Amino acid sequence: MAEAAVRPATLHDAPEIARIQVDTWRTAYNELLPEAVLAGLDVDGVAGSWRQAVEEDGVTLLVATEGSWVVGFCAAGPAPRDEVAAADGGLPADAETTVLVGTLLVEPRWGRRGHGGRLLATAAHALHKRGATRGIAWVPEADAASLAFYLSVGWTADGTVRTLDADGRPLREIRLTGGLALPFRD
Incomplete structure (x- = not known):
């Protein structure tokens, strides 16, 4: 395997991140999302x-x-109150230190090589250093691959759903949660 790494994204990466998102959604979510939604994805707009x-x-x-190729990405940050709240609207004691992994995608052809784990572990480490204590992510209930990854x-x-x-x-999503002390694994 070529050398694999994780690094902060730059403005130069935005078009490739957008291409990965659009291509991955069209491949992995073609049965979860309506054809019109997938067809309406515009790489240039997403890049912006x-x-x-x-x-x-x-x-x-x-x-x-992996080598010179950008093969995946992860976007995370402070979790908005409505994302971390319980179904009744109540907030957990750690709401202020909970982060949301909004997107974590690895292009399918680069899957099963540890890129997702490296992305999540690197993001978790960086966010923990800034005071975060726990992470959450919303995953479509029918997305078995992403659910298996987080588990x-x-x-x-x-x-919470x-x-x-x-x-x-309708697209039903499950909220997953976990600690930020994640080991790097290949």
């Missing part, structure tokens, strides 16, 4: 959002590389 994320304070945006690093479903409207189709 990632350029903003690179420059935004509080956002940890990392890319995974493999010791995160668990906390019993939400249903999003994906262009008229």
